[in-house]
Amino acid sequence: MENEIISFIDYSFAYQNSGQRALENINLSIKRGEIVVIVGPTGCGKSTLLRSINGLIPHMFQGEIKGSVTVDGLLVQESPVNELSKRVGLVFQNPENQIFMFTVERDIAFGLENTGVPRLEMKKRVDEAIESLGIGHLRYKPPYELSDGEKHRVAIAGVLAMKPDILVLDEPTSLLDPRSAMDLMKTIEGLHKKFGMTILIVEHRLEFSAVIANRIVVMNKGKIVSTGPVREILAAEESLKLGVGIPPITRLHMALKDGGIELGQTPITPKEFMQNVRGKLHD
Amino acid sequence: MISFQSVGFVFQNGTRGLHDVTLEIGEGITAIIGANGAGKTTLVRHMNGLLVPKLGNVFVNGQNTRDATVAQLSRMVGILFQNSERQLFSNTVEEEISYGLKNFGLRDDQIGAKVDEVLSFFDLSDYRGKSPLTLSGGEKKMLCLAVVLAWEPDFLVLDEPTIGQDSINKERIEALVRRLASKRKGIIIISHDVEFLWNLQPRVIAMSNGSILADGKASHIFSKRRIIQKTRIVRPQLLELSTILETVSNPFSSQDQAVNYLKDLMNKSPLKTSA
Numbered sequence: 001m002e003n004e005i006i007s008f009i010d011y012s013f014a015y016q017n018s019g020q021r022a023l024e025n026i027n028l029s030i031k032r033g034e035i036v037v038i039v040g041p042t043g044c045g046k047s048t049l050l051r052s053i054n055g056l057i058p059h060m061f062q063g064e065i066k067g068s069v070t071v072d073g074l075l076v077q078e079s080p081v082n083e084l085s086k087r088v089g090l091v092f093q094n095p096e097n098q099i100f101m102f103t104v105e106r107d108i109a110f111g112l113e114n115t116g117v118p119r120l121e122m123k124k125r126v127d128e129a130i131e132s133l134g135i136g137h138l139r140y141k142p143p144y145e146l147s148d149g150e151k152h153r154v155a156i157a158g159v160l161a162m163k164p165d166i167l168v169l170d171e172p173t174s175l176l177d178p179r180s181a182m183d184l185m186k187t188i189e190g191l192h193k194k195f196g197m198t199i200l201i202v203e204h205r206l207e208f209s210a211v212i213a214n215r216i217v218v219m220n221k222g223k224i225v226s227t228g229p230v231r232e233i234l235a236a237e238e239s240l241k242l243g244v245g246i247p248p249i250t251r252l253h254m255a256l257k258d259g260g261i262e263l264g265q266t267p268i269t270p271k272e273f274m275q276n277v278r279g280k281l282h283d
Numbered sequence: 284m285i286s287f288q289s290v291g292f293v294f295q296n297g298t299r300g301l302h303d304v305t306l307e308i309g310e311g312i313t314a315i316i317g318a319n320g321a322g323k324t325t326l327v328r329h330m331n332g333l334l335v336p337k338l339g340n341v342f343v344n345g346q347n348t349r350d351a352t353v354a355q356l357s358r359m360v361g362i363l364f365q366n367s368e369r370q371l372f373s374n375t376v377e378e379e380i381s382y383g384l385k386n387f388g389l390r391d392d393q394i395g396a397k398v399d400e401v402l403s404f405f406d407l408s409d410y411r412g413k414s415p416l417t418l419s420g421g422e423k424k425m426l427c428l429a430v431v432l433a434w435e436p437d438f439l440v441l442d443e444p445t446i447g448q449d450s451i452n453k454e455r456i457e458a459l460v461r462r463l464a465s466k467r468k469g470i471i472i473i474s475h476d477v478e479f480l481w482n483l484q485p486r487v488i489a490m491s492n493g494s495i496l497a498d499g500k501a502s503h504i505f506s507k508r509r510i511i512q513k514t515r516i517v518r519p520q521l522l523e524l525s526t527i528l529e530t531v532s533n534p535f536s537s538q539d540q541a542v543n544y545l546k547d548l549m550n551k552s553p554l555k556t557s558a
Contacts, residue, residue, distance in 0.1 A: 041449040042420025148319055174446055177318055177475050179515035204447055207478070207520075243449030248478055248538065249520040255542050261549055270523040280549065 005166060005198050006030040006053060010067035013048060013057060022048040024222040025067075032165075035192060035199045037209045037230075039244055040219030046202045049219070050168055052076065053200075055084035072165055086115070089164030093171040095155035099143045104135065107143060108158045115162070129157040132191055149180035153187065160191065166198045167191070173208050181208045188212060205245040210234065210268050218242055231266040249273050284309050284344060285330055285360070285438060285469070291338030292325060292493075300325040301336070302493040308438075310467045312460060314480045314501070317490035318515040323473045326490065327440045330471075331356040344437065358387060361436035365443045368423040371415040376407060376426060379415050380433050387434055397433050405429045421452035428459065438469040445476045457482055477505065481519035484536050489514050502534050 008028040014021045023045045030036055038046055051057040052069050059081050069076040072087045092098050101107035108129055112122045130136055133153045138146060143154060152172060159167065169188070173181035189212045192199055203209050210216070216233040218226045220242055226233060233239055234250045246254075249270050253263060263276040285308045292300035301322050315323045328334040329341045332353045341348045343359050364370075373379035377398055384394045402408045405425045410418060415426055424444070431439065441460075445453050453476075460470050460483060474480055480487070480501060487504040489496040491513045497504055504510055505522055518526070521541055525534035528544070535541040 041452075042447060177515040178477060178517040182517060204449060240450070243451035245450045245453075247520060248481075249524065252521070252524075252538055252541050252545075255538055256545060259542065259546065261546065270520050270527060273524065274527050277545070277548075 003032045004029050005032045005072055007070045008052075008067070009070075011052065011069055012066040013052060013063055015048075015061060015063045018063070022063075022222055023052070026224055028217065028224060028227070030198060030200070032198055033192075033196050034215060035188075035201070035213045036215045036217060037206065037213040038200060038202045038217045038219060039204065039206065040225075041243055044219040045222040046219055047170065048222075050090065050170060050200070050202060053084075053166070053168065054088040054090055055079065055081040082115075085164075086162065087164055088166045088168060089159035089162055090168045091152070091155050091159050091170065091172060093174060095148075095151040098155050099151060099158065102142055103140050104138045104143060104146075104154050104157075105130075105140060107154060108161050111158060111162045125161045125163070129161040132160060132194065133157045133187060147180075148175050149177075149184065152176065152180075152184055156187070156191075164197065166200065168200045168202075170202050171204065172201065174204065178208075185209060185212050206234070207245065207247045210247065216244075218244055231268070234268070235266040284342075286342040287326075287329070287339070288342070289339035290329065290336040290341060292329070292334060292336055299493045300334075301329070304339075304493075304495055306488065306495060306498065308469060308471060310464070310469045312464050312483050312485035313469070313471050314483070314485040314487045315471065315473045315490060316475070316477075316480075316487060316504075316514045316516060317496075318513070321490040321514070322493040323490055324442060325493070327362060327442065327471065327473065330438070330440060331360040331362055333362075354386070357436070358434060359436055360438040360440060361431035361434065362440040363427055363431055363442065363444065365446060367427040368420065371423060371426065374414060375412050376402070376410045376415055376418075377412065379426060380430050383430060383434055401429045401433045404432075421448060421455070424448060424452060425455065428456075432463075436468075438471060439463060440471045440473075442473045443475070444472065445474065445479050453479055475516065477516050477519045481505070481521060481536070502536070506531060506534075 008026040011023060011026040012021050013023045040046055051061060053071055055076050058065055058077055065077060071084060074083060076084065099107045101110055105126060108126050109122055112125060130139060133156060135153050135157060138150060143151060172184060176184065185208045188199065201209050210230050213230050216230050217224055218233065218239060225242060226238065234246050235254060240246060247268055249267055253267055253273060256263060263280060267273040267276060287304045287306050290301055290304040294300050315326065317323050325334065329336060332348045332351060335349055343356055348356060371379060373382060380398050380401060381394050384397055402411060407426060407429060415423065418426060444456050463470050484501050487501050488498045489504055489510050496513055497510050505518055511518060521535040524541065525531045
């Protein structure tokens with residue numbers, strides 16, 4: 001496929017001495033510019049999947065591999081981590097684990113300094129990352145003075161400055177209050193519009209990420225159990241059985257459907273739901 | 284009954300923890316909401332003596348927390364902190380549950396009976412001799428709950444119990460909370476998860492900057508724009524739907540209610556036809 005950026009082909013992985021496969025026969029193709037949400041219960045293999053994309057597997061975590069993972073034309077097993085990390089930017093679940101300099105500005109510049117980016121280019125990229133995330137007012141602050149939502153923005157800015165083709169966010173909203181989670185999703189949507197990068201979001205809950213995603217991948221016990229457009233997955237009966245967090249308004253829509261009231265496209269927000277209702281009521 | 288009387292608390296670095304907090308919490312479900320740093324965890328730490336007020340007093344079942352040890356208070360108020368799964372340390376599920384009971388000085392036969400009871404209550408009997416570390420994320424959460432509930436505290440405090448849990452586990456936690464409430468226990472839940480809270484329809488205490496901002500029914504607290512902004516939550520979806528449909532004086536507290544209302548609405552109004 002020409003516009004494919006990530007491709008798992010018959011990929012399995014078992015951590016050394018674990019005796020069982022963390023990932024089992026994964027086949028997954030992600031297109032350039034897609035926003036994909038990966039969901040599934042704790043221990044389902046989400047983190048292993050991410051590590052297989054940025055090269056931490058097999059270069060840091062050794063084990064038994066079958067099949068292959070290709071990222072932007074590079075076979076991950078045979079490519080050095082520094083090459084992969086230019087393409088894949090990972091934002092950790094807890095941003096505290098990746099911001100550590102004395103000021104926000106220095107923190108954002110850290111990756112660039114270490115990859116030998118020339119000074120003028122560095123300044124330009126830091127400015128751009130700061131502007132994209134709307135954190136100009138935090139520029140000279142020490143990271144420990146920031147709120148959780150602000151720390152997340154700084155961590156993303158640091159990754160963004162590296163200009164990755166693929167932005168990977170590991171449970172970005174789990175530590176945030178609902179308002180900050182919504183704001184962060186809007187920020188990510190804005191970055192996607194501006195730079196058109198491919199975005200992977202690993203999440204337990206969907207009420208925030210579903211709104212901006214194109215596609216959902218559901219994982220369970222090391223396997224991909226279903227994948228498809230957001231609304232299709234949310235409306236599928238098996239998603240509920242797998243513990244996927246279906247928004248209450250989507251559940252209401254499905255309950256009405258079961259009772260013989262067909263309202264049209266599966267909604268994710270109350271506003272969408274009401275559009276459906278009004279469409280039926282007023283001729 | 285847990286009773287706070289004009290409680291003030293300041294951290295060693297000068298940060299205000301609590302300011303003039305007066306409230307009473309009895310049986311039933313009480314939710315505590317608030318932005319990060321609002322004082323939610325500081326409040327609950329006063330309930331088992333982990334923190335002692337600088338000003339005012341806290342009483343647990345009539346006992347002033349100043350005059351009791353954390354162990355004594357913990358028997359009445361069990362607290363399950365966020366990420367409590369990471370604190371599991373015993374070799375087997377059985378030992379994990381027995382540990383607290385031994386420390387409270389129960390006899391072996393009492394401990395054995397208690398372990399049997401909670402294992403079956405939590406559907407964990409098959410795991411009795413297994414290492415807690417081999418359980419799934421959801422099972423670990425249930426084990427942590429089992430450990431605390433084994434000593435039958437009058438109050439159970441849950442700090443963000445739904446973080447990292449899938450929807451099946453959330454429903455199990457919800458069912459457990461209801462069951463405890465029906466046994467006249469007091470359950471205090473710190474949470475940002477408004478959808479989870481909305482299902483339980485608890486009393487809600489909203490905190491901001493170490494003070495009580497509001498205290499009342501979920502339908503009332505979650506409807507107030509000022510409280511929503513200050514606590515940085517978003518409205519639960521069924522409540523938002525009620526607002527749009529102008530049924531907010533009696534909002535949908537369950538999916539069934541919403542289904543019935545909408546069925547009625549559809550039957551009364553002429554439906555759009557394809558013709």
